Amino acid sequence: MSVSTPTQEDFEELLLSCRYGDVEDIQQFVDKFGPDALAIARDDNGNTALHMVAGNGHTDALDYLLPLLPPSLLAARNNAGSTPLHWAALNSHLPAAQKLVQFPGGPGVDLIDIKNSAGRSPLGEAETVGWEEGAKWFVQVMNLDEGGGKEEEGELEPAEGADNIEVEIQDAEGQVAKITLGQKPSGGAGESKQST
Numbered sequence: 001m002s003v004s005t006p007t008q009e010d011f012e013e014l015l016l017s018c019r020y021g022d023v024e025d026i027q028q029f030v031d032k033f034g035p036d037a038l039a040i041a042r043d044d045n046g047n048t049a050l051h052m053v054a055g056n057g058h059t060d061a062l063d064y065l066l067p068l069l070p071p072s073l074l075a076a077r078n079n080a081g082s083t084p085l086h087w088a089a090l091n092s093h094l095p096a097a098q099k100l101v102q103f104p105g106g107p108g109v110d111l112i113d114i115k116n117s118a119g120r121s122p123l124g125e126a127e128t129v130g131w132e133e134g135a136k137w138f139v140q141v142m143n144l145d146e147g148g149g150k151e152e153e154g155e156l157e158p159a160e161g162a163d164n165i166e167v168e169i170q171d172a173e174g175q176v177a178k179i180t181l182g183q184k185p186s187g188g189a190g191e192s193k194q195s196t
Contacts, residue, residue, distance in 0.1 A: 021058030055087030
């Protein structure tokens with residue numbers, strides 16, 4: 001079976017389908033051009049199909065695309081140096097962010113450390129837009145050199161004997177996120193705070 005070569009217009013239509021989460025149209029593109037064509041599709045700003053679906057929180061489209069694409073595309077950067085995870089964080093899409101980080105065979109939690117041209121990681125983007133839920137999740141699953149925790153099945157567990165572990169992470173602009181891991185503090189409503 002030979003597949004035809006997509007035109008620029010075909011790529012534009014694919015990326016628009018990804019932007020709007022139209023899985024049926026994405027499947028038609030793959031049926032016509034094959035899965036390899038998905039990996040080379042980029043818009044004028046260097047955004048891939050994964051940027052479009054992750055940035056718009058289309059988890060059904062992510063579920064379809066991830067097994068078809070090379071795992072290296074999870075870390076693909078657009079012209080601004082942002083990965084699909086940056087876009088998921090910027091637009092506060094936790095299920096999409098989780099699928100990107102947890103995809104078997106992909107870069108995993110290392111995606112959280114990639115900085116864009118503005119010097120921000122996906123965690124930094126989450127902090128910039130005030131997305132506390134996402135920032136907290138990133139901190140819970142990311143590789144931490146200190147703190148005594150261990151990562152196991154996507155969750156960070158406190159070291160033996162530690163009730164709470166407070167982690168501070170400073171982004172490129174000097175913003176500090178403080179997050180307490182472990183048991184929830186008694187009487188405290190806020191789980192993460194930003195201060196300058």
